[in-house]
Amino acid sequence: DDALALLARDYPTGEGVHAEPGLPPPQLHPEVAYYRGYCRERLGSSGRADFEAASRMPTTYVFPQRAATLPVLKKALEVNPADATAHFLLGSLAPSGGSTERALAEWEEARTLIHAGALERARAVLTEGLGADPLNPEVYQALDQALSLLGRPAEERVRVLQRHPKPGEMPASLVFKLALALVESGRFDDAAALFPGRFFPREEFGTNVRQVYLEVRLQKGLALARTGRREEALRIVSTLGDAVPDLEFTRGGLDAFLDRPRTQYLRGEVFALSGDEASARRLWEAAAGGGDAYPYLDAVYADRAARRLGPGGEAEGRSRLESALASWADRLTAGTNFPGANACGQGYFLSALGRETEARAKLREALLLPDKMMSHYLSRAALASTEAR
Numbered sequence: 001d002d003a004l005a006l007l008a009r010d011y012p013t014g015e016g017v018h019a020e021p022g023l024p025p026p027q028l029h030p031e032v033a034y035y036r037g038y039c040r041e042r043l044g045s046s047g048r049a050d051f052e053a054a055s056r057m058p059t060t061y062v063f064p065q066r067a068a069t070l071p072v073l074k075k076a077l078e079v080n081p082a083d084a085t086a087h088f089l090l091g092s093l094a095p096s097g098g099s100t101e102r103a104l105a106e107w108e109e110a111r112t113l114i115h116a117g118a119l120e121r122a123r124a125v126l127t128e129g130l131g132a133d134p135l136n137p138e139v140y141q142a143l144d145q146a147l148s149l150l151g152r153p154a155e156e157r158v159r160v161l162q163r164h165p166k167p168g169e170m171p172a173s174l175v176f177k178l179a180l181a182l183v184e185s186g187r188f189d190d191a192a193a194l195f196p197g198r199f200f201p202r203e204e205f206g207t208n209v210r211q212v213y214l215e216v217r218l219q220k221g222l223a224l225a226r227t228g229r230r231e232e233a234l235r236i237v238s239t240l241g242d243a244v245p246d247l248e249f250t251r252g253g254l255d256a257f258l259d260r261p262r263t264q265y266l267r268g269e270v271f272a273l274s275g276d277e278a279s280a281r282r283l284w285e286a287a288a289g290g291g292d293a294y295p296y297l298d299a300v301y302a303d304r305a306a307r308r309l310g311p312g313g314e315a316e317g318r319s320r321l322e323s324a325l326a327s328w329a330d331r332l333t334a335g336t337n338f339p340g341a342n343a344c345g346q347g348y349f350l351s352a353l354g355r356e357t358e359a360r361a362k363l364r365e366a367l368l369l370p371d372k373m374m375s376h377y378l379s380r381a382a383l384a385s386t387e388a389r
Contacts (some may be wrong), residue, residue, distance in 0.1 A: 003035075004036065004039040004043065005037050006042065007026075007032055007036040008036055009026075009027070010027050011025050011027060013025045018060040026041040028057060029057070029088065030054040030055075030058075030085055030089070031054075031064055031271075032087075033050050033051070033053050033054035033057060033333060034050070034051065034054045034069075034073060034076050034086065035072055036050045037050030037051040037054065037075075037076060038071070041075055041079075045108070047075070047076075047079065048079055048080070049070070049082065051076045051079050051080060051086070052080070054076070054085060055076075055080070055083045055084070055086065056084070057085070064089050064090075068091075069089075071091045071114075072327045073086045074090070077090070088339075094271075098285075119146055119150050119362065120150070120294075123143065123146050123147065126142050126143035126145065126146055130143065130160070130163055134163070134164070134165050135164075135165065135171075137171045137173060137174055138272075140160065140161060140163075140164065140174055140177075141173065141174070141177070142373070143160055144157050144160065144177055144376075145368070145371070145376070147160065147176065148293045148367050148376055148379075148380055149364065149368070151383075153185075154182075154185045155181075155185050155199070157181040158178065158181045158182055158185055160176055161174060161178040162178065168197075168198075168381035171372075172201060172203070172207075173206075173207070175194050175198065175200075176207050176209070176212045177345075177371070177376075178191075178376075179191040179194050179195075179216055179271075180212065180213055180374065180377040182194075183216055183219045183377075184377070186223065188219065188220035188223065189220075191216045192220075193210070195213060195247055196246045197202040197246070200249060205337040205372060206372055206373075207371070207372055207374060208250050208257070208373075210249055210253050210254050210256070210257055211374060212257070212374065213250070214240060214254065214257050214263060217236055217237075217240055218237070218240070218266050218267070221234075221270045222269060222270055222273070224236070225269075225270045225273035226273060227361055230273075230274040230275065232376070233270050233273070233274050234270070234271070234274050234276070237267045237270045240254070240258060240263075240267070241254050241255065241258050259286035260290070260293075260296055260298060260301075261290035261297075261298045261302045261305060262287075262296070262297055262300075264283045264284070264286050264287035264290075264301075264305070265283070265284065265287045265301040265304055265305045267283050268280040268281070268282075268287065268305065268308065271283065272308075274386075280308075283305075284305040284306075284308045284309050285305075285309065287302055287304075287305035288302050288305040288306040288309060289302070290302040290305075291320075292320070292323070292324040292327060294328060294331060294338075295338040295342060295345060295373060296373075297345055297348055297378070299320055299321060299324040300321070300348045300352055301355055302320075303317045303321055303352055304352075318353065321349050321352050321353055322353065324345075324349055325346060325350065325353070328345050328346050328349070329340055329346065337372075338372055338373065338375075339370065340369035340370050340371055340373075340376070341366075341372055341373045341375040343362050343363070343365040343366035343369055343375070343379075344362075344363060344366035344375040344378050344379045344382075346362045347359045347360070347362035347363035347365075347379060348378075348382055350362060351382060351385075351386060356386055359386065360383065360386055361381040363383050363386075364379075364383070364385075367379055367380075
């Protein structure tokens with residue numbers, strides 16, 4: 001009764017009410033309406049009117065993520081199996097639990113298509129979804145996911161993400177995806193141009209803008225060093241921690257990522273490629289001292305740095321990687337807010353241990369799970385590396 005009273009209330013709107021831009025008030029939010037109908041059903045009444053109202057509401061800015069939403073949408077479909085909105089939201093909910101096949105099936109039902117197909121079919125369905133709902137971030141994210149699993153070129157993912165009709169209002173999650181896709185395409189300046197003039201809200205258990213920003217800079221430095229442009233490369237990696245006037249987020253918090261073994265290792269690579277072996281070794285020594293720090297890839301890059309310093313300690317390094325792998329696997333049993341990053345990390349550990357078939361399976365699993373802490377980007381990079389070997 002208490003829940004229904006809250007869900008059925010008309011909340012104030014208009015001047016003086018603070019809300020996310022574009023977000024409908026609770027009484028016009030389809031997920032709220034579905035919950036309202038579900039409560040009525042549980043109380044012995046009919047929720048049909050609420051379900052019908054929900055089915056007519058727009059799904060823009062509606063991102064179902066909670067497991068508790070699953071029985072709500074299933075009840076709505078039990079009452080009306082032809083409810084396309086419920087099918088679509090159920091399809092949007094499924095990827096958060098890693099169930100891509102079920103998601104595709106629900107999207108197919110939502111568009112009255114015949115059946116869920118393979119990844120190529122998924123790509124076609126989701127591409128159609130962009131035309132039907134061009135502001136819905138979930139469709140872009142799912143299409144980026146399908147293209148990643150298909151191994152499509154980064155430029156194709158860039159073109160998809162650049163179809164957003166309001167690039168200046170893209171959610172942070174899509175900005176991060178676009179920036180990293182541009183990095184993979186070698187378009188570092190285009191990636192860097194995405195950061196100025198935007199506000200990046202902090203998302204609990206999400207991807208931090210500083211992590212993406214530093215990745216753009218690091219990869220540009222590496223690319224410059226590899227093509228012999230040493231001075232430019234060194235200037236980038238030597239000023240990574242400097243505040244940038246028009247980037248508020250650079251005024252604090254960068255050290256948390258600069259001091260991670262992965263960043264130290266990659267900076268060392270730039271110095272080595274640029275002929276400064278002494279600076280490279282200092283960074284690799286710092287990285288080699290890192291331990292396992294879930295959900296970061298510290299243990300992997302500590303091992304890589306130790307190997308760059310010279311032979312010896314291989315047995316100890318292998319033992320550390322095996323210990324980290326076991327610890328990360330245990331996290332899934334206990335529960336984790338980073339299932340995608342967990343699968344990605346396990347893929348890296350397995351690859352470092354020479355278990356490539358298992359590694360590839362884990363990295364592909366990561367692409368099926370929510371993209372947090374650059375887990376899709378890192379998984380794609382590792383998969384490309386294993387294919388190149």
